[in-house]
Amino acid sequence: MASPEPGPFAVRGPSGALAGEAIGDGPPIVLLHGITATRRYVVHGSKALARAGYRQVTYDARAHGSSDPAPAGGSYGYAELVADLEAIVEAQVGEGKFVLGGHSMGAHAAVAYALEHADRVAGLVVIGPVYMGFIDAEALESWDRLADGLERSGVEGFMEAFDRNLDPAWRDVVLRFTRERMNQHQHPEALAQALREVPRSAPFEAMSDLELLDVPALVVASHDVADPGHPYAVAAAYAEALPNARLVSEEESASPLAWQGGRLGRTIDEFARSDAVRSRVQS
Numbered sequence: 001m002a003s004p005e006p007g008p009f010a011v012r013g014p015s016g017a018l019a020g021e022a023i024g025d026g027p028p029i030v031l032l033h034g035i036t037a038t039r040r041y042v043v044h045g046s047k048a049l050a051r052a053g054y055r056q057v058t059y060d061a062r063a064h065g066s067s068d069p070a071p072a073g074g075s076y077g078y079a080e081l082v083a084d085l086e087a088i089v090e091a092q093v094g095e096g097k098f099v100l101g102g103h104s105m106g107a108h109a110a111v112a113y114a115l116e117h118a119d120r121v122a123g124l125v126v127i128g129p130v131y132m133g134f135i136d137a138e139a140l141e142s143w144d145r146l147a148d149g150l151e152r153s154g155v156e157g158f159m160e161a162f163d164r165n166l167d168p169a170w171r172d173v174v175l176r177f178t179r180e181r182m183n184q185h186q187h188p189e190a191l192a193q194a195l196r197e198v199p200r201s202a203p204f205e206a207m208s209d210l211e212l213l214d215v216p217a218l219v220v221a222s223h224d225v226a227d228p229g230h231p232y233a234v235a236a237a238y239a240e241a242l243p244n245a246r247l248v249s250e251e252e253s254a255s256p257l258a259w260q261g262g263r264l265g266r267t268i269d270e271f272a273r274s275d276a277v278r279s280r281v282q283s
Contacts, residue, residue, distance in 0.1 A: 003047060003051075004023050004024050004025075004047055004050040004051065005023065006021040006022065006023040007021060007022055007023065008020070008021045009021065009022060009059075009091075009092065011059070011087055011088055011091045011092065012087070013062070013083070013084040013087040013088070014080065014083045014084060014087065015062040015067075015068055015069065015070045015071060015074055015080065015084060016062075016067075016068030016069070016070075016071065017067065017068045018059050018060065018061075018062070018067045018068070018084055018087065018088060019039075019059060019060045019065060019066035019067045020039055020057065020058055020059025020060065020088065020092070021039065021057075021058060021059075022055055022056065022057045022058075022092060023047065023050040023055070023056050024047075024049060024050025024051070024053070024054050024055045024056050025053075025055055026053040026054045026055050027053075027054055027055065027098065027099070027122075027272070027281060028054070028055045028056075028057055028092070028093045028098040028099070029049055029054045029055070029056050029057065029098065029099040029100075029101065029268065029272065030057045030058075030085075030088065030089065030092070030093065030098060030099070030100050030101070031043065031056065031057070031058050031101050031102060031106070031125075032058075032059075032061070032085065032100075032101070032102030032103070032105075032106025032107070032109050032110055033058070033060075033061065033064070033102070033103060033105075033106050034102075034103045034104030034105045034106055034107075034128070035061075035064075035104060035105040035194065035195065035198050035199075036064070036146075036158075036178075036181060036182060036185075036191065036195070037064070037103070037104075037181050038060050038064055038065035038066075038181060038184045038185070039058035039059050039060050039065060040058075040181075040184075041103070041177075041181055042058060042101070042102070042103055042106065042127075042264075043056070043261040043262075043264055043265045043268075044259070044260075044261030044264075045261055046261035046262045046264070046265040047265075048261075048262050048265030048266050048269065049265045049268060049269055052265075052266075052269040054099075054269070054272065057088065057092045057093070059088055061081060061084065061105070061106075061109075061194075062076065062080065062081070062084055062190075062194070063076065063185075063187050063190035063191045063193070063194045064185060064191065064194070065184050065185060065186070066186055068187075069187045069189075069190030069193075070190065070193075075197060076193060076194040076197040076198050076201070077197060077198070077200075077201035078108060078109055078112050078198075078201045078202065078203040079201075081105075081109040081112075081198075082109060082112050082113050082116065085109060085110075085113050086113070086117075089120070096120075096281070097119075097120055097121060097122035097280050097281050097283070098120065098121070098122055098281075099121075099122050099123040099124075099125065099268070099271075099272050099277065100113065100114060100121050100123070100124055100125070101124065101125025101126070101127065101218075101268065102125070102126070102127065103127040103128050103258060104127070104128045104129070104130060104230060105198055106127075107126045107127050107128060107129045108129060108130075108131050108203035109203060110124060110125070110126065111124070111126060111129075111203060111204065111210070111213070112203040112204055114213055114215060115204055115209060115212070115213060118213060118214070118215055121215050121280075122215075122216075122272075122277050122278075122280040122281045123215065123216045123217070123218065123271060123272060123274075123276070123277035123280070124213070124215050124216070124217040124218070124242075125217070125218045125220070125268055125271065126217060126218070126219045126220065126235070126238055126242075126245075127219075127220040127258050127264075128220065128221075128222055128227070128230035128235065128256075128258050129219075129230070129234055129235055129238050130229070130230060130231070130234055131202070131203055131204075131234075132207060132234055132237065133202075133204075133205065133206040133207040133208075135199070135200060135202065136199075139199060140199055140200065143195050143196060143198075143199045144195075144196060145161045146158055146161045146162060146195050147192040147193075147195035147196050148161065148192075149161030149162075150188055150191065150192045150195065151189065151192045154188060155179065155182045155183055155188075158182055159175065159178065159179055159182070162175075162178060163175060167225055167226065167228075169225070169226075170225070170226045173255075174226075177259075207237065207238075207241050208241070210238065210241035210242050211241055211242075211243060213242055213243070214243050214244065215244065215280070216244050216245075216271070216274065216276040216277050216280065217238075217239075217242045217244060217245035217246070218245070218246055218248065218267070218268065218271040219235050219236075219238050219239040219242070219245050219246070219247045219248070220235065220248055220249065220257055220258055220264070220267070221235030221236060221239075221247060221248070221249040221257075222235070222249065222250070222256035222257065222258050222259075223249065223250065223252050223256065226255065226256050226259075227256045227258070227259075230256075230258070232249065235247065235249075244276065246271075248267060
């Protein structure tokens with residue numbers, strides 16, 4: 001059997017063209033990437049979901065990768081990210097329920113969409129969430145520093161601002177894949193604006209909102225040594241708040257599950273095959 005190959009697409013969203021790709025045939029799974037990443041960096045090029053019989057849909061968020069930036073006067077808040085996702089769902093999913101997931105910024109956007117459209121979501125995959133119902137002022141300083149570096153000196157300026165307090169055991173790996181993904185963006189000036197605006201936007205009001213989200217959920221946590229920017233405790237709090245959630249992670253000394261594309265894809269497949277998700281797909 002030939003290996004499935006991704007088919008590119010462009011969807012006209014509120015901000016302009018959203019560049020994406022779909023791979024595989026079967027029930028749709030829509031995956032959203034994190035800030036400064038692109039569509040490749042959710043399951044990292046893995047074809048596990050396509051081979052397992054799903055249609056995996058991914059796309060570059062506005063100002064990321066090959067997607068257009070927001071129009072003049074436009075924004076990069078979660079309301080806008082959800083509107084973009086709605087356009088993707090209309091064009092690439094159509095009617096019926098589907099599995100929705102995302103990493104970091106993408107996880108927050110997925111949760112925000114699910115809170116508005118729970119009737120469309122068969123299952124929710126929350127990978128490496130950060131938002132805890134409030135805006136962290138200290139974190140904003142860090143995001144502003146990254147934006148300043150990107151505006152001042154492009155990728156090199158971003159990397160200089162990024163290379164702080166990394167664990168020595170993981171530093172080379174983190175710097176390598178961060179540089180790799182930063183080189184994928186066609187609109188760095190707009191990305192710098194997104195770096196300032198996304199962290200200042202709230203995807204929902206309070207963690208208690210998650211208690212109302214009665215859909216099957218898989219929460220993927222990372223241990224803090226390798227990935228302190230996505231604290232394990234935050235993922236655990238999401239799993240506690242969501243009524244029907246299961247928390248998974250890697251072994252404590254291993255590379256984060258969120259970085260292991262094939263293993264993450266197989267974990268999502270296992271979740272999507274659960275009776276709880278399948279019953280919603282069929283309802």
